[in-house]
Amino acid sequence: MVEASIPENQTSASAAAIDRRAIPADASESRWQAADGHELRRIDWAANSETPRGSILFLPGRGDFYEKYLESLEEWHRAGWRVTAADWRGQAGSGRLGDDKLTGHIEDFTQWTSDLAHLWSAWKASTPGPHVLVAHSMGGHIVTRALVDGLVDPDAVVLSAPMLGMAGPPLPLAVLHSVARVMARIGSPKRPAWKWSEKPGEMPARRRDLLTHDDDRYEDELWWRQTRPELAMGPGSWGWVERAYASTREIEAPGAMEKVDIPVLVVSTSNDKLVKHEAAARAAERFPKGEIAAFGEEAHHEILREVDDVRGEAMRDIAEFLDRVAPRQA
Template structure:
């Protein structure tokens, strides 16, 4: 366990961390940040993947925790969000033609990153990132030694209707208007954050304010609603994960952290995921945690990180040098 650090500047790129881009085969470049472990990365390597509309700056504090534990850490944007361009018709709406675009990007990054970094090799992901990692495991496109999923978007919070019905409604919406148009309203004033957004994400007002600071500091990170095309493809991808035998075939140890107070993704779907995976484990939280578990108030965040550390020590111990 790394020694506790009194302060960490969540509003600056840490010394020793390097920001760069990774060129995909089709020429699209995605942002990444790499940070060697405090002891040279002898503990292994963690690839962190954020959620929809997210950016890695929000998770620097968590990357620091792993860095100090000796992990070599990398985090990367998804194509079409944060500092990795846009795929829709404007700079705010998040759009994708199909989730397989993202899983193909992950497979490409994974192959190169794994070859260049020490093992064991871990994938950690939040929200939509967790969904995409599960898709990549089911295919399979990646072969990590272990996976950590924080509030994974296996299912979305919303009407308790069958996925087929929800997808059909979303598909209709892509036909009666441009599939790239926003699927929900962002705020009364364009570009202004919704007043209740922080209450959906974390109890920690200062950590939430960090996100707003980074959005002002780096305007290219700003993203609002998903498109109707994104919604329809999200439901289609969720149906793929719900297929009989899909998750049951995954033999990778997976730790799922989820909270019953989540109002953005389905806690019930996350619980089912941990139960369906042959090597799945669950850390279930309650009203003390909102969606961004790794950016919660210190007691919750500390518990989550301790659970992750214990899981990785057990299923992916340091390799002999």
């Protein structure tokens, strides 16, 4: 474990700068078991007062790891939240499901929604309310699918750049799914669906330009990958692509999002080159209690890891939303 030094005095801690390259002293890393016994990583911050603000469960995106979001997680903890974040099965420090160490594969997205439901049940029972789900990118897709399928019952949800539509050719979803289905069948569904770089494991040259305008925060991710090599992941498999389209069709089905009677804030940017902003904006309209915090050219895909002004605005939008829809319990 990487050590950090956070002052014990809460007032001092609240004012102290957050070291994005250290596990905070108040956080503890551990493992939890899914229903089938598969072990996954998690990190927890205990409530920092006798009257906690509530509890947040954060889930990252495809190829992500919770170390990338320590800054936001620690900020929520300092604001009084009891915080947990966890890996998805098959990525970061929770093993691999493909044939190599870099390709991300899954047999079906319901494996992930089942894991989430299992974690949610135990986590909700052991933490103070209100209970909030926050998720980024693919994590936002999985949380949305779990909501549509009635597997989780949070008091509020925040979706950061949710993968409700993948960037790509402007073709109908059914056509894209059909092509992916063919590609998954003509070879191993575990083979990479796109090229990563000229050298195995090396980052693509323009990757930063897709994620954030902030060079330092991007370098933080590379630092964590070097410090903890098990976190590194590259392309998704053709099986992942095909299952992603199949799951998207479930979410897009008529009446699916309309039955989610939970406040949902969608944080999205029209400058996103990885997921479709249009799909996120449409979801915010379809959720009966949906709202959107929209950004433009000032934000790339990882809005919570953007430059200070942009990231700060997003964090304020989230705080204001939660204060309205999930106020502190008496």
